[in-house]
Amino acid sequence: MIEIRWHGRGGQGAVTSVELLALAAIEEGKYAQGFPAFGPERRGAPIMAYNRVAEKPIKIRSGIYHPDVVVVLDPSLVGLVNVTDGLKPGGLLIVNTSKPAEILREQLKYKGKLATVDATCIAREELGVPIANTTMLGAVMKMTKVLNMESLDGPIEERFGKVANKNKNALKMAYKDVKLAK
Amino acid sequence: MGKRIGMEVGIAAAEAVGLCNIDVAAVYPITPQSHIAEHLSDIVHDGRIDAEFITVESEHSSISACVGASATGARVYTATSSQGLMYMHEVLPIVAAMRLPVVMGNANRAIAGPLNIWNDHSDIMNQRDCGWIVMHAENGQEVIDMTIQSFKIAEHPDVMLPTVLNMDGFQLTHMIEPLEFPTQEEVNKFLPDRVPFATLHPDKPVSMGCFNMPEIFTETMKVKDTALINSKKTIIKIWNEWGKQFGRYYKPVETYKSKGAETLILTVGSMGETASVAVDEMKKAGKSVGLVKLRLWRPFPLEELRAAIKGCKTLVVMDRSVTFGGIGGPVATEIKSLIFHDKDRPRIINYLMGLGGRDVTVEDFISMVERAAKKKDETYEFYGVRE
Numbered sequence: 241m242i243e244i245r246w247h248g249r250g251g252q253g254a255v256t257s258v259e260l261l262a263l264a265a266i267e268e269g270k271y272a273q274g275f276p277a278f279g280p281e282r283r284g285a286p287i288m289a290y291n292r293v294a295e296k297p298i299k300i301r302s303g304i305y306h307p308d309v310v311v312v313l314d315p316s317l318v319g320l321v322n323v324t325d326g327l328k329p330g331g332l333l334i335v336n337t338s339k340p341a342e343i344l345r346e347q348l349k350y351k352g353k354l355a356t357v358d359a360t361c362i363a364r365e366e367l368g369v370p371i372a373n374t375t376m377l378g379a380v381m382k383m384t385k386v387l388n389m390e391s392l393d394g395p396i397e398e399r400f401g402k403v404a405n406k407n408k409n410a411l412k413m414a415y416k417d418v419k420l421a422k
Numbered sequence: 423m424g425k426r427i428g429m430e431v432g433i434a435a436a437e438a439v440g441l442c443n444i445d446v447a448a449v450y451p452i453t454p455q456s457h458i459a460e461h462l463s464d465i466v467h468d469g470r471i472d473a474e475f476i477t478v479e480s481e482h483s484s485i486s487a488c489v490g491a492s493a494t495g496a497r498v499y500t501a502t503s504s505q506g507l508m509y510m511h512e513v514l515p516i517v518a519a520m521r522l523p524v525v526m527g528n529a530n531r532a533i534a535g536p537l538n539i540w541n542d543h544s545d546i547m548n549q550r551d552c553g554w555i556v557m558h559a560e561n562g563q564e565v566i567d568m569t570i571q572s573f574k575i576a577e578h579p580d581v582m583l584p585t586v587l588n589m590d591g592f593q594l595t596h597m598i599e600p601l602e603f604p605t606q607e608e609v610n611k612f613l614p615d616r617v618p619f620a621t622l623h624p625d626k627p628v629s630m631g632c633f634n635m636p637e638i639f640t641e642t643m644k645v646k647d648t649a650l651i652n653s654k655k656t657i658i659k660i661w662n663e664w665g666k667q668f669g670r671y672y673k674p675v676e677t678y679k680s681k682g683a684e685t686l687i688l689t690v691g692s693m694g695e696t697a698s699v700a701v702d703e704m705k706k707a708g709k710s711v712g713l714v715k716l717r718l719w720r721p722f723p724l725e726e727l728r729a730a731i732k733g734c735k736t737l738v739v740m741d742r743s744v745t746f747g748g749i750g751g752p753v754a755t756e757i758k759s760l761i762f763h764d765k766d767r768p769r770i771i772n773y774l775m776g777l778g779g780r781d782v783t784v785e786d787f788i789s790m791v792e793r794a795a796k797k798k799d800e801t802y803e804f805y806g807v808r809e
Binding site: 258259262263265266269271272273274275276278299300301302395 | 693
């Protein structure tokens with residue numbers, strides 16, 4: 241089982257990301273959960289959302305405290321929220337940032353596996369808005385190999401209709417651009 | 423059955439209702455039930471089913487509209503949560519007394535105060551004595567299955583009672599997970615049309631829900647009690663029919679690795695799944711621990727529970743609500759009274775936990791079992807309180 245924790249801000253679509261990932265995983269025949277950290281919906285406030293993906297039925301119904309992967313959707317959360325809290329030894333941190341990885345490491349006092357991508361920049365170019373939730377899914381697909389990227393097509397088309405292609409393009413760009421930091 | 427699809431459980435509850443050929447839904451939205459209300463209203467609006475969706479102004483009105491509609495012979499559904507259920511409270515015993523088979527979904531949420539929108543069982547436990555059939559689902563699949571079963575149970579001529587299916591707010595209602603839906607044909611095969619005992623119609627006037635003088639009120643109460651107790655037979659029969667048709671069997675009391683276990687955890691609702699993982703871990707560590715899950719709360723499954731806990735030394739009862747000023751949580755209180763006369767009864771250790779959305783992890787269950795083993799008396803405890 242792989243457990244992913246997403247950090248974003250209310251209104252940036254972290255919940256949509258976990259929904260799309262869970263739907264795609266289930267479409268592949270896997271077992272998955274997608275759920276928000278249940279709280280009052282406050283636009284702009286730091287929020288979390290979770291995914292579990294497994295080959296067998298998932299029984300655990302608590303929050304995720306020791307994730308294998310942490311995804312940070314909003315660069316401004318670094319330093320504000322303890323995004324590496326509980327991350328498993330050997331776990332992976334994926335951050336949407338325009339900053340060099342060394343600066344992030346310094347800010348977070350983090351020496352573990354780190355991948356970065358400027359997803360906001362990609363989202364601006366491809367979607368015309370600085371909302372990086374679907375874009376970051378591309379980075380997650382590349383770095384975790386948790387499922388086939390094509391499995392996301394159906395859920396993205398259903399969710400976004402006319403702008404599905406733009407979202408798919410943004411996702412592919414992030415898939416290409418995301419880099420594992422030294 | 424179709425293939426597994428991913429869906430939020432609240433939406434799935436509405437989809438399940440959509441398969442049941444309902445005539446009327448009267449629903450007022452409230453967190454965390456809102457997605458059920460919204461999606462069911464979509465299903466009706468889009469013409470996917472031929473039903474009336476009554477947009478009421480409150481929960482008191484929604485349950486009252488259900489009473490009227492059900493009295494005409496219609497198949498009726500409503501859903502609510504927490505304060506909404508509390509607002510319905512006045513009408514709930516009347517629905518049962520009138521023997522109207524209203525089916526309700528309840529997204530369990532703490533009742534105020536203080537105000538809290540998250541999960542616990544205080545909303546439904548406060549309705550204990552209303553005369554309804556009260557059931558709890560453990561996961562999304564059970565929400566679908568038990569919603570469909572509810573109509574057959576409620577409307578069965580040997581039952582004719584309202585049912586409420588509890589699904590933990592957020593933990594279940596807001597979870598996207600893999601689910602299987604029966605086809606419309608399969609549901610049609612399982613669920614016959616409602617054949618009402620009597621119907622309200624202007625052409626053939628009857629009185630329903632009459633006033634009772636002291637000379638008859640006690641008798642009416644006895645009938646109400648007997649009807650609810652007797653419904654268990656039919657509930658079990660219908661659950662077996664479901665099992666035969668769909669391969670998923672339901673029992674009033676479910677057990678998991680409980681045979682021969684010295685310590686048993688007892689849960690209600692979705693925490694049973696997390697507790698089962700804790701049992702697996704403790705078993706691996708050589709501990710004699712099992713799990714008992716109460717699916718049916720009313721009518722209380724006395725014999726089934728007694729059989730499930732037979733031989734265990736310690737029963738650790740998880741209560742997700744508080745009986746203030748009493749002797750612990752409602753579930754433990756009832757079980758203590760049930761086994762009061764039993765020889766070799768287990769010690770009952772009662773934790774009040776998972777209140778108002780407090781998360782309950784695998785580690786919490788392990789910790790509670792460990793604490794229970796060391797506990798000298800049988801007083802209840804609020805688990806995880808920061809003091």
